[in-house]
Amino acid sequence: MEFFNQAIDILKILVMALGAGLAVWGVINLLEGYGSDNQWEEIADYMSLLIKGGGKLVYDEDNAIEVPKDETPAYLEWTLWRAALAISERLYRFCTR
Secondary structure: OHHHHHHHHHHHHHHHHHHHHHHHHHHHHHHHHOOOOHHHHHHHHHHHHHHHOOEEEEOOOOOEEEEOHHHHHHHHHHHHHHHHHHHHHHHHHHHOO
């Protein structure tokens, strides 16, 4: 039974690593061609804060983003949804040219 528990733990780690890697890869690929788009810059900034485990990034005195350490899972989900919606928007723009 211990073997199965270890196998499940390893699979959980692999799935989480794969998901995180795909998310970062997708964001980087999309940012390459759209460097002037603030939407992607903000998504990338949230991903950076999530990788650090939370924190705050101040753009200027009126604009800042923050990821509380105890709410990182919720912010990860929200950031991935924003990225998915942004991808959808880009695909729509590309296909309707």
